[in-house]
Amino acid sequence: MFKYRSCLLFFLSMSLFNCAQPQISDEDLIGEWTGKLTETYDLKLDITIELKGEEAIFRLSRKKDLIVEKFKFDNKIKLDLDDDITFSGIVNKNKSTINGFIGLQRNLYPIKLSREGNHYTGELSFMMLHHLNPKNIRLSIEEVNDNGYTIYPMLGSFWVNDFKQEKNKISFKDYPTGFEFEGQIMPLEMVFDVGIAGNFIAEVILKKNEMERKQNLNTVDNEIKINDGWELSENRLDLPQMQTDIQRDSLVGVEGVLIARNGKILYEKYFAGFDVNTTHNTRSASKSISSAIIGIAIDNNIIESVDEKLYDFIPYDYQYTKDSLKAKITIKHLLTMSSGLDVNNKAYEGYYQNESDDPWLKTVLEAPMVHEPGTYTDYGSANPFLLGIYLHNRLDIPLEFYMHEKLFSPLGITNYVMNTDDTGIIPYFGGGLSLTPRDMLKFGQLYLNEGTWNGEQIISKSWIQESFKKHTKLQDFQDKDEYGYFWYHHTYMVDGKSIKSIEARGAGGQFIFVVPELEVVAVITAGNYRNGKTNQSLEIFRDYVLPALLK
Template sequence: MRVKDLILLLAIIYSYSAYTQNMVEYTSGWEGKIENSKTFNLKVEIENLGLEKARFKIFNRTNIIDYPFNIKSASLIEIPFSENYYFKGVLSKNGKEINGFIKSGMLLYHLKLTQSDNNTFVGIWNILMVDELKSLNFYLSVENGAGNEYEAYPIFGDNRFTGTWCDNFKKENDSLSFTDFKTGLQFKGKLATNEILLDIYLGNNLLTQIGLTKSTTDWEIGGFKNDNKTSILQLTEMEKLISKDSLPNTHSVLISKKGKIIYENYFDGYNANIPHDMLSASKSISSSIVGIAKDKSLFKNVEQSIFDFLPKKYQIHKDSLKTKIDIQSLLTMSSGIDAIDYGINANPKSSATEQNYQRTPDWIEAILKAPMIHKPNTKANYGSANPALLGVAMDSVISEPLELFIDKFLFQKLGISNYIIQSDLKDKPYFGGGMYLTPKDMLKFGELYLNKGKRKSKRVISKKWVENSFKNYRNLENVVDKNGYGYLWWHNTYQVNEKSIKSIEARGAGGQYIFVIPYLKVVVVVTSGNYRNGKTQQPEAIFKKYILPYLEN
């Protein structure tokens, strides 16, 4: 056989073998190393703003995005720097900073870009939320492989990153691709014998490349040492229990009294710079946005029907009962829509639970199609569909992009810039939960309500709205403790030293709590990672047993 023919035959054999690679062979755990601890901490620059040669840049150790753009509006900077990615922001009145958001995946990452020199604005985008990776270990779980079918889930050794939500698994010949629709990161892999070469992209732009081999030992995930601070208040018993894992997955505990931080500590490698997933605790922030809109007379009153705010295509769901769903009923979980969340129990497909409506292409359509089980404003049942409708209502009355309104009228006034907002499928802020704030900024938000809407003597929300928010309208019927409920705020009472102490609380799954205790002039924040072990209410035990007794002394 001629050499030329032999080469051709080998090429055909290789091509055929690559094409017929069976994903059963790759169904396993894989591991490799990330290039460096700052790979996902991206620098963002806007150069020559307002000039013809303006550029939007994203880079780490190498240039990733270099996008030329022109501003069409002096009041709004919009930069679609890659397919399905954009930056949207506003230049401050003094011209020295730009506050805006990068939309990537399901997240709106807030960035504050400050002016350096030569009309250049500079900021940092931490796409994995953490300020620097504590572990360079990277793992890939390839599952359910059969022929060209498979699922693949990236897992970082630094578990302070909340993880990926991957989908859109594809295979062509020896190439794989899938997407993390939470962060927007794209993964593309090349299959080889006993190896996967995995590229991670931002759009079509390469971020980093990782060589993976099959795992032969258990994965090393988390386990980072605490870097605790010295605080005025000593809570040594609580700290010992956290360190011994008797109060597992506690990530932070912060306490302020009369506006002064008296205790601040972080655990499991967390620190003051990492925004924590608040999950449903951010429903209380959603309530504040409704209040700010009301204070600005962007809608008349909380007795207005939700159908006064909904786009025309949703009006077909209006009937004699649903038209009575008003803003107040949504704020108090009393809409009457079958949106009851019973946790892990099976939910009827017709109900408007998050598990159901978030699997549909139009969340609001799915919510409005659900049956009514009560007359509005009569019975309260906890469910995220209620604040989800509030988000649509607020978007309809606010003229600017909703996320920029939130930033301008709430977070900038609180001095908060390091945060992330989860969006819905239409790139709008999702009022049902999922915002990321640092624990210290969660504390600031709690203090805003403790101080009846003021921050450092400046009014942010009206006193009346705060007072109405903290009222107990009715008890939640679908939670074990039958808690009272305000405007997306929980009520609870703790018995300590024969005293009954009332607390108003923002709560999120996994153990994300903001406790506001007006009687003591105290705000307490606890963040946690108890998502699947049944300890989601552990912060209440921490608060009652290991914090309140010391505050009472």
Template sequence: MRIKNLILLLIIFSSLATYAQDMAEYTSGWEGTLKNPKTFNLKVEIKNLGLEKARFKISNNKNIIDYPFNSKRTSILEIPFAENYSFKGILSENGKEINGFIKSGMLLYHIKLTQSKSSTFIGAWNLLMLDELKSLNFYLSVENGEGDDYQAYPILGDNRFTGTWCDNFQKEKDLISFTDFKTGLHFKGKLEKNKIQLSILLGNHLLTEIELKNSITDWKIGGFKNDNKNSILKLTEMEYLISKDSFPNTHSVVISKKGKIEYENYFDGYNSNIPHDMKSASKSISSAIVGIAKDKLLFNSVKQSIFDFLPEKYQTRKDSLKTKIDIQSLLTMSSGIDAIDYGINANPKSSATENNYQRTPDWIEAILKAPMIHKPNTNANYGSANPALLGVAMDSVISEPLELFIDKFLFQKLKISNYIIQTDLRDKPYFGGGMYLTPKDMLKFGELYLNKGKWQSKRIISKNWVEKSFKNYRNLENVTDKNGYGYLWWHNTYQINGKNIKSIEARGNGGQYIFVIPCLQTVVVITSGNYRNGKTQQPEILFEEYILPYLEN
């Protein structure tokens, strides 16, 4: 009897110890090693297409998901293959490929599935945007631990991955869980003495497991060798300065002239296969989608009020001034809404900046309730709320899913398939920025506009739309250089040998640039990672001082 009582007491104490775990004890840096550099490079398959018993499969070095679905009599494949994950796609007219998107977290990953000899459609999903990890180091920063409260942030040794946006931190007994709402990855950890057993999942489907131990040395992040190539154009001085960190965090430079690539180089381990976060540079792609919709007569005029396109629930925000917000005012950053992303004029509480409206459950409601500071089409102030409204407008006039329209009428025509679209809270493409394209595909987009809407002699966007897009409507009042602005395209002028060289540019935070230089028949793409060091405009210096002189020769 005495032994039984002792066993019972041990069980009770063990149980109490489990319940009493304090996250303060785990507030620290943790590290482990991934087992495979292609853990997050997933094979996607669709088998038995056209039959009731079709299957959607995802695997890496093991089977992860095998989801049965009925594929008969459907024009658009919609496959909810796991909780909060889905695939949506369309079979091509020749029946040989499926183009679609995996919705995971805040991202729409474009997937191109090609028919194999066995009639299975096969494609790839690079969940972390990378073709392969260069480092297997995995780190976890557990922060602000107290009782059951904490935050946890996974960090890869391969810093070419743009990072996680984690939330939904939960704890029950010795188990913790949280989600990266950007990629959709789910993390579950078992707290043990001096270690954390961490599982990484797609929904409830295991991708991999890692044993994490307390970090005792500094984390090894990045530091990868350049993947430089031989190019026609020799930019040795620029390359030297990049290698010496005079132009830090430069990831790529790609240049074409008259449609032919003259220069292509990658730095910090980047390569031609990695889609880069374009940030706001993809606003110019949003402009192209508006143009394609206009060319297809899906709406009548850029002079139409935004309220012609908005759902009924937003009509209460219409007043005598806001009803004058039209498509053109949104394209030119001239809506008049207090949506200023930069500068000292924005009201920190009532303005519709990204920092404000993206923290609300309804982004469009938050934008529309912001005060007006100008009459529409009079003053231009840069702000992402303007193209965000454009996205809602285009979604209302396009009958098919917006992302499939974008793919069919723009990216497929440019032969672009390795890309990602960021969504808003409605799970729709976000027109304010955040697409991921490879630098060479960014170059194709620039060439499309350089050639006034044609690519490889095929018309994609009307010449009229491109000309209107490149027109300088008015100067941006809230940026330092007071740049001219078109339909979500920037204007700038550079000097070389006493000559002024005009450039039309797509620009994104951190240093993402597409320079279109009509007078030189040239497109230059520079991607970077200068998000918090004040060097976001570094590509302009690179272009003017170390690239432009060679383009002039």
């Protein structure tokens, strides 16, 4: 019987947890378990707002009501529905639609509700999340130690919360969605009930893989024209050796490779069960998107210039952290990773997110300065994190709505997941935005086009040019790459020819390559989070993609 479980956060290093299983042998458990939802279920939620005069009723349902909340209807809606579930929405001028976000855990899912009579309705599907795709749900049990089994739930790059174990029964919450899993581990089969807010919504059955699974066996070649603004090139590119090396595991963890030239897609393939509709956690590659949002805010005169001081819009409660050096930190210093904050220790992302007991903002702002602002470039996610806080405090609408209205909507991007900081309110500018590879490619094309998409100027040309300038060098990086506003500069040597690329980069191998001299944008996504192969995407671009483009 599915019961409600309160959310006691139990973040686990490297997305794993240990559980002892004395009743089942090691041989029974170790290996990969795969499965899918039973046929009668899916992971979709229906959202309805019913108008009753000045009052309204919000319903979150899946074949039955899961959450029902009465509220006073207004043009701006903010509802706390459960410990980890929120809804926020803005009604458009003619009251025909509500653009909003469902908040689950610390993630925001965009949703559009359309009006029919006295009802606004919409649907939120989680099938775009790879680890919850019915074709790919899996559990990997890889090691045994004195304390039990090391388990990667669903997909190893995600966390679980509120893990509990008693003999062969386990329960946990899926980090991106807050879905609750309760089930039993048995030698040949695992059966999980899936719920939300204590209500059962689906069943998952996993079975032990008896044969060794090739990591990149499944290849999807997308030839279907999708109405997302992209055109397919008539001159398709072929990369047979790369595909062979992926399937043989000579190249590991590759999940998607896309290439566009002259504004048209000429190569698009997905691997390891990913497809054209699956969102991918971009990790730190989304720092470049954070830079774009700051540029748009400057274009809109919300921020006067990159020379504005950080502490001019830091909340009053944290002004006590300002000292003579911190008072000098500007927007430009943050955009170029040269704030001078101690980003390797007290302002290190792993510390303020996982080790400190204080709020993230308090931890970062109390961290000491180790350099004069603007004198030393030291990569650290605290810099974009502070930019998100800064912009949030300048806006008269929530930051996620501003991002959707000014960037995602004009680009036709609707299938994404935005993560927040520890408040659960402010989008986290340090990384982790989930996008489809096509939409990552679209963002790169926007920059190659100097801020335009489909004839619309979304970001000013001047901001694109300023962002792509070589403002500094990453002094703590081995290659000491030149760096713009959260954009890397890198030069490749291919057959004696020098090719310059401007790149957004994220852990695990998430890359957006912009190559102006070739009129090329490329995206490579991968799942190399724990194997030291993050930079394999650079090698793929150098050894396979660029040689093919130069022929």
